[in-house]
Amino acid sequence: MAKYLASEYCKEVVEDSFRIHGGYGYSKEYEIERLYREAPMLLIGEGTADIQRMIIGRRLLEEYKART
Incomplete structure (x- = not known):
């Protein structure tokens, strides 16, 4: 989550x-x-924002399922 937020x-x-x-x-x-030229590379170099959001969502869902 920190990597995604820092890049954004x-x-x-x-x-x-x-x-x-x-x-x-x-x-x-x-x-x-x-x-200004390099900032977009932070989002791409660390994995696209969509993939990072998907990973975060998957982990949150796993935690939710483990608690219920």
Whole structure:
């Protein structure tokens, strides 16, 4: 769960920062340009968000079944 949330929050923060920087966000002089390019790779590199959600759901269902 932590991996999924960290990846999602990272992408959200980078997108907000990119909007704040405006046109400067496209300039290679600023770190935000690199972060904006690399943030989506966190979601892909760690397994797609859909797969991570599926794994989380499966584990929650297993815990629920074990308790009932």
